Amino acid sequence: PLILGIETSCDETGVGIVRGTTLLANTIASSMDEHARYGGIVPEVAARAHLEALGPTIRAALAEASVTLDDLDAVAVTSGPGLAGALMVGVGAAKALALSLDVPIYAVNHLVGHVGADLLDTAAPLETPTVALLVSGGHTSLLLVRDLVSDVELLGETIDDAAGEAFDKVARLLGLRYPGGPEIDRAAIGGDPRAIRFPRGLTQPKDLVAHRYDFSFSGLKTAVARWVEQREAAGEPVPLADVAASFREAVVDVLVSKAVAACTDLGVPRLLLGGGVVANSRLREVAIERADAAGIALRIPPLSLCTDNGAMIAALGAQLVMAGHPPSTLDFGADSTLPATEIQMAASVA
Numbered sequence: 001p002l003i004l005g006i007e008t009s010c011d012e013t014g015v016g017i018v019r020g021t022t023l024l025a026n027t028i029a030s031s032m033d034e035h036a037r038y039g040g041i042v043p044e045v046a047a048r049a050h051l052e053a054l055g056p057t058i059r060a061a062l063a064e065a066s067v068t069l070d071d072l073d074a075v076a077v078t079s080g081p082g083l084a085g086a087l088m089v090g091v092g093a094a095k096a097l098a099l100s101l102d103v104p105i106y107a108v109n110h111l112v113g114h115v116g117a118d119l120l121d122t123a124a125p126l127e128t129p130t131v132a133l134l135v136s137g138g139h140t141s142l143l144l145v146r147d148l149v150s151d152v153e154l155l156g157e158t159i160d161d162a163a164g165e166a167f168d169k170v171a172r173l174l175g176l177r178y179p180g181g182p183e184i185d186r187a188a189i190g191g192d193p194r195a196i197r198f199p200r201g202l203t204q205p206k207d208l209v210a211h212r213y214d215f216s217f218s219g220l221k222t223a224v225a226r227w228v229e230q231r232e233a234a235g236e237p238v239p240l241a242d243v244a245a246s247f248r249e250a251v252v253d254v255l256v257s258k259a260v261a262a263c264t265d266l267g268v269p270r271l272l273l274g275g276g277v278v279a280n281s282r283l284r285e286v287a288i289e290r291a292d293a294a295g296i297a298l299r300i301p302p303l304s305l306c307t308d309n310g311a312m313i314a315a316l317g318a319q320l321v322m323a324g325h326p327p328s329t330l331d332f333g334a335d336s337t338l339p340a341t342e343i344q345m346a347a348s349v350a
């Protein structure tokens, strides 16, 4: 089936078009530059930017895929989780499109969409069950995906800041620009990752009982702030490369350790990475090393499919169609806290 997917949960206006698992278009407009001056995403700015960008982005995607609206078999849209106002723009547009074209609509989960991204443009299809580690500016979640369209379990998530958010906040306190991830990656070049032993959140034996697969990065952020303050108070220079490399190592170490532990504990020898933080060079390195050592097959989709995009939403929609799932009824809204277990919203009864 030919599916158009709309993604507006955060600062990317994404429109993707797929035929089954074949990627035809993945068009993105980002309002990131507009947020840079505030040092983080401003929800109201994001929502307005979606409103302006969505029409042109849909047209660009259709042109890229060389199809017309009349060719579409269904529309898929992110209905949560994400920023409420931003989500509503995409949901409204998708409903209008589905109504006017008289095609079914699938309201899908953004997190599960990140997993669906791995189906596109790959010779070897995604195998399940798989553990998925999703790391971005808005979420840090560890999922057990037994079946993409029917059985997703949340193993753990961050209890405070998301991993990307930690990069953004630490970059800011180090005087670097937004978004912080690439800035810290650059600053860490030549730095010693073992120079400073920053805390690894929720990895103490006592934490592992209730929070085995959960994450916490706000303590790490505070530890970096304290370390820098003490240096400055003592009138000593701050070794930026060492701080950046040591901070990054702490984040990456926890992310990969917990993901690999989940695979090992659950006997699932497959791990998928997704989300914008996957751009991190050190995360990729460490994940490859440790997955290899543990006999885990690691999948990292191309970066254009890891960051927020519409193609992954279309891909998940296509899977639902192909599995014979009924479409969503038009009474769904945006759910900013939609749990990962809810793969599709407002599915009508078959």
Ligand code: ATP
Residues within 6 Å of the ligand: 009, 010, 011, 012, 082, 135, 136, 137, 138, 139, 163, 164, 165, 167, 168, 179, 180, 181, 182, 185, 275, 276, 277, 278, 279, 280, 281, 306, 307, 308
């Ligand atoms: P959502 O959480 O809804 O997926 P988002 O816009 O926050 O939305 P992405 O666009 O996928 O997420 O990713 C952006 C985040 O990824 C930012 O926090 C950014 O700092 C981080 N990031 C980007 N490149 C890197 C990098 N090289 N290293 C670490 N983090 C990075």
Ligand code: MG
Residues within 6 Å of the ligand: 010, 011, 012, 137, 276, 308
């Ligand atoms: Mg983004």
Ligand code: FE
Residues within 6 Å of the ligand: 110, 114, 136, 275, 307, 308
């Ligand atoms: Fe995302």
